[in-house]
Amino acid sequence: xxGVSPIxxxxxxxxxxGSLHVLRGVDFEVEKGEAVMLVGRSGSxxxxxxxxxxxxxxxxxxxxxxxxxRVDADPLGSRNREHxxxxxxxxxxxxxxxxxxxxFPHMTVLENLIEAPIRVRGLARDEAIALADxxxxxxxxxxxxxxxxARLSGGQKQRTAIARALCMEPKVLMFDEPTSxxxxxxxxxxxxxxxxxxxxxxxxxxxxxxxxxxxxxADRVVFMEEGEIVEQGPPEKVLNSPQDPRTQQxxxxxxxxxxx
Amino acid sequence: MAALVAxxxxxxxxxxxxxxxxxxxxxxxxxxxxxxxxxxxxxxxxGALGRLSANPFxxxxxxxxxxxxxxxxxxxxxxxxxxxxxxxxxILPALPAGIFALGFxxxxxxxxxxxxxIQAVPAGQREAAEALGxxxxxxxxxxVLPQATRIVTPAIGNEFIAMIKDSALxxxxxxxEVLWNAETAGRPRGNTLEAFIxxxxxxxxxxxxxxxxxxRLERRMARSDRQ
Numbered sequence: 001x002x003g004v005s006p007i008x009x010x011x012x013x014x015x016x017x018g019s020l021h022v023l024r025g026v027d028f029e030v031e032k033g034e035a036v037m038l039v040g041r042s043g044s045x046x047x048x049x050x051x052x053x054x055x056x057x058x059x060x061x062x063x064x065x066x067x068x069x070r071v072d073a074d075p076l077g078s079r080n081r082e083h084x085x086x087x088x089x090x091x092x093x094x095x096x097x098x099x100x101x102x103x104f105p106h107m108t109v110l111e112n113l114i115e116a117p118i119r120v121r122g123l124a125r126d127e128a129i130a131l132a133d134x135x136x137x138x139x140x141x142x143x144x145x146x147x148x149x150a151r152l153s154g155g156q157k158q159r160t161a162i163a164r165a166l167c168m169e170p171k172v173l174m175f176d177e178p179t180s181x182x183x184x185x186x187x188x189x190x191x192x193x194x195x196x197x198x199x200x201x202x203x204x205x206x207x208x209x210x211x212x213x214x215x216x217x218a219d220r221v222v223f224m225e226e227g228e229i230v231e232q233g234p235p236e237k238v239l240n241s242p243q244d245p246r247t248q249q250x251x252x253x254x255x256x257x258x259x260x
Numbered sequence: 261m262a263a264l265v266a267x268x269x270x271x272x273x274x275x276x277x278x279x280x281x282x283x284x285x286x287x288x289x290x291x292x293x294x295x296x297x298x299x300x301x302x303x304x305x306x307g308a309l310g311r312l313s314a315n316p317f318x319x320x321x322x323x324x325x326x327x328x329x330x331x332x333x334x335x336x337x338x339x340x341x342x343x344x345x346x347x348x349x350x351i352l353p354a355l356p357a358g359i360f361a362l363g364f365x366x367x368x369x370x371x372x373x374x375x376x377x378i379q380a381v382p383a384g385q386r387e388a389a390e391a392l393g394x395x396x397x398x399x400x401x402x403x404v405l406p407q408a409t410r411i412v413t414p415a416i417g418n419e420f421i422a423m424i425k426d427s428a429l430x431x432x433x434x435x436x437e438v439l440w441n442a443e444t445a446g447r448p449r450g451n452t453l454e455a456f457i458x459x460x461x462x463x464x465x466x467x468x469x470x471x472x473x474x475x476r477l478e479r480r481m482a483r484s485d486r487q
Contacts, residue, residue, distance in 0.1 A: 056387055092393040102388035106406050115402065116392035161388075168392060 005068065006031050007172050007203050008053060008094070013062035013073070015048050015227075022048045023059065024227035030172060030205055035198035037214040037235070038207045040224035041250060046207045049224070050174050053205070054094045055087045067093045067171040092120070095165035097175040101157040103149040109136070109160050110145045113167050121168065128167070135163040139193050155186030159193055173197070175206040191217075211254060215239055223247045275454050278445040282438060282458050286466065289437040292355070292430065293423050296362035300423075301416065303367025305405070308374035322371065329368030335429055337361050342433040358430030366423055370416065377412035378404055413481065417474035424466050428459075438462050 008030040015023040023045050030036050038046040051057035053064055059073040071086050079087075104112050113132035117123045123131070136142050139159040149157055158178055165173055175194065179187040191213045198204060198217040208214060214221055214235055221238040223231045223246075231244040242248045310322025329337070338361040341352065352360060381404050389399040431440035439459050446455020 054391060056391060088393050088395065091391055096388075096391035098384060098388060100382075100384050102382075102384040104385065104388070104403055104407075106410065116389075116394060119398060119402065120393045164392070 007034075007067055008205065009065040009070075010049070010053065011063045011065075013049070013052060013064070014060045015045075015052060015057065016060045022227050023052065026062070026227070026229055028222070028229060030203060032171075032203055033201040034219045035202070035204045035206070035217055036220045036222055037218040038205065038222050038224060039209070039211070039214060039250075040230075044224040045227040046224050047176055048227075050096075050176050050205060050207050053174060054091045054096055056096070064090070066090045069093065092168065093171045095168055095170035095173045097158070097161055097165055097173065097178050099177045099180045101149075101154070101161045101181070103152075103157055103160055103164070105149050108146050108148055109141065109152070112149070112160060113164050116164075117167050131167050132163070135166040136160075138166070138196075139163045140189075153186055154182045155189045158182065158190045162190075162193055162197075172203040172205060175204065175208070177207050177209065179208070179210060211239060211251075223250065225250070269453065271451050271454055274449065274451045275458070278451070278455070279458055281445060282441045282455070283462060285436060285438050285441040286462050288435070289424065289427055289462075289466070292359055292362065292427050292435065292437055293420065295359045296366060296427070297416070297420050297423060299359065299363030300366035300370050300419070303363065304370030304374045307367060307371030308378055309400070311371060311375045312378060326368045326371050329365055334361070334365050334426060335432075337365055338429055338433060354430075354434040358427075358433060358435040362423060362427060362430065365426075366419055370412075370419060373412050373415045373419070374408065377408035377415075380411050381407045410481065414474070414478050417470070417477065421467050421470050421474070424470065425463055428463070 006029040008028070010026055010028040013023050013026040013028075014021070026045070026049055028049065038049065040046050048057055052059040053066065055064070055071065058077075060075055061073050063070055063072045065071075069086065069089055071083065071090060074083065103109075104115070107115065110129065110132055113136065114123075114125065114128035117128040117131060118125060133142070133145070136145060139162055141156060141159055141163065144152060144156060144160070149160065152160065162173075162178075178194070179190050182190065187210070191210065194204070194206070195213070195217045198219075206214075206218075218235045220232060221235045222229055223238060223242070223244070225246045231238055231242060231247045238247065239251065242251060307322050307325055310318045311326070313319045313322070338358065341361045341364075342354065342357040345352065345357075385403055385407065386399055389403040394403070427437060428439040431437060431443065434440065442455040442459035446452045
């Protein structure tokens with residue numbers, strides 16, 4: 001049965017920040033091997049949806065299931081030890097990449113990569129190093145192994161962060177606007193790595209404003225507006241001939257701004 | 261100084277006899293300060309975690325500690341630990357009592373410094389660590405505290421230099437550090453001028469030495485930040 005059920009299943013997800021209703025009943029699934037791009041204007045709830053999947057943001061209502069492990073929202077804020085452990089298990093299955101990279105500045109690139117595999121997954125040090133070397137090679141940063149993050153460019157930092165997430169061998173990789181903090185000339189190297197991952201069949205969810213990238217790498221584009229999924233489908237359909245007037249308007253503005 | 265010596269007000273014979281003893285006791289002053297700052301740092305980390313804890317009891321206890329220590333004179337705390345605790349059956353010899361008093365006192369000030377340092381570590385660091393599946397205690401120990409320690413190191417240096425001076429207070433309970441030796445050698449013989457000038461000079465040299473040391477450390481840390 002595990003081959004049939006999706007890797008990520010979000011059901012009836014709501015999120016309030018105070019009186020602000022940011023997610024309004026989102027149902028969302030990601031199949032194994034799928035690359036899903038979340039698009040929509042800022043404030044539409046894309047990032048909140050992504051962060052709710054690994055509970056960095058606590059959803060208000062609804063449930064999240066990752067690779068068969070389901071955790072319900074906790075409207076009363078009464079998480080106990082068992083819930084926290086389940087959330088931790090979900091995080092092990094869903095790797096996360098951030099806009100600001102969030103590498104650990106007091107550790108070298110290699111130390112960043114092996115820290116969690118050793119201390120969280122319980123790998124032996126030489127196993128963890130072998131794993132780290134493999135993924136550093138994959139993102140093209142083998143020669144930066146012993147540098148501190150402060151000596152890397154933004155693009156190199158984000159590629160290191162991708163390698164760090166891969167070292168946990170998660171079931172799904174989630175990217176929260178991974179290129180938004182980068183200088184334009186450094187965006188390409190990160191998108192190339194992500195595109196390779198997508199084509200290799202890595203399950204991924206990407207919040208992005210890079211429409212060209214979405215067109216190239218996405219299996220499915222999900223358009224969000226005001227906390228709801230408005231339209232979704234293959235990129236050529238959603239991005240070229242959107243059905244919903246809100247998607248049409250968003251893409252028109254986007255094209256007008258020359259961003260796509 | 262040379263002028264003083266030249267005026268004949270200064271008893272050079274006394275200095276020759278007693279100065280080496282007073283200077284030699286600088287070692288104990290440094291030992292007292294090292295031990296006290298070590299204790300203070302341990303208390304401060306616990307205190308800071310307490311002040312940031314969501315548990316109201318732990319939080320209250322840490323707040324009480326900081327408030328009480330900062331609201332009472334160090335001298336009273338030294339007296340209390342050395343003269344009052346025996347009434348409760350806790351009898352500490354002078355040296356441990358002095359170290360305990362200084363450590364306890366500075367621990368409270370450092371608590372606030374560590375708390376600020378922990379809060380200065382960007383939230384994204386904690387999120388990234390949590391997203392990698394680290395438990396709360398591991399996030400604190402491996403990710404937040406090492407970065408917070410870097411942030412507060414200059415402030416710990418300042419506190420240490422202040423402590424060198426405050427350590428003179430433990431002479432009153434008989435810890436045989438610099439001031440105790442100066443007083444014991446100088447007062448009975450009427451050589452207070454020489455005795456306290458020497459004591460003052462020793463503290464001055466110690467603080468200058470550690471300031472230079474601290475500046476170098478800070479410069480080195482700044483360099484590794486830039487990398």
